[in-house]
Amino acid sequence: MADLLTHVLAVYVVLTVASWRVAAVTSRWVVVGMCGSAIPDLVKTQLVLDSAVVEAVLGAPFSYAPVSTLGGVLLIAAAIGLAFARRHRRRAYAFLVAGGVISLVLDGLRVYATGRAGPWLYPFTWWRPPTPSLYVTSDPRILVLAIAVAGVVFAVDRKRAEAATGGNRRPTNADP
Secondary structure (H helix, E strand, C coil): CHHHHHHHHHHHHHHHHHHCCCCCCCHHHHHHHHHHCCCHHHHHHHHCCCHHHHHHHHCCCCCCHHHHCHHHHHHHHHHHHCCCCHHHHHHHHHHHHHHHHHHHHHHHCECCCCCECCCCCCCCCCCCCECCCCECCCCHHHHHHHHHHHHHHHHHHHHHHHHHHCCCCCCCCCCC
């Protein structure tokens, strides 16, 4: 669970900082991107619902493994994007994919016994990129660092919003 929270906080940090320069990145789309960061972690559904059960229901071979790949992110983001109003679908899809890709990149930086990350570029290639082995997902220091950085970004964002409005109320993010 710490891994999922770290991914969500990392996307929050990246997209919030991007919102300081890009007008199209509003707080509501930052949240959509944060939801997209959870897409690769849907592979953990297998802990609750075994793939054999899904196979029996579908009557076809089934594996959760492709969910935590670029192809899985693109496909699941498209399915989730259909839940948005037609005028927001493209933007929602872009933010869902951005969150998912940031999550995959973070997964590519963690320690793997083989020294290579998983084939997260599937279905485009089976290449397994080398990993710099920067962190272990079970290390609580990574989560503490993510919380600290997100806290700093949150505080700076609040100060920026207060300075922009001349008070302590946050401006609304009305989308066209």
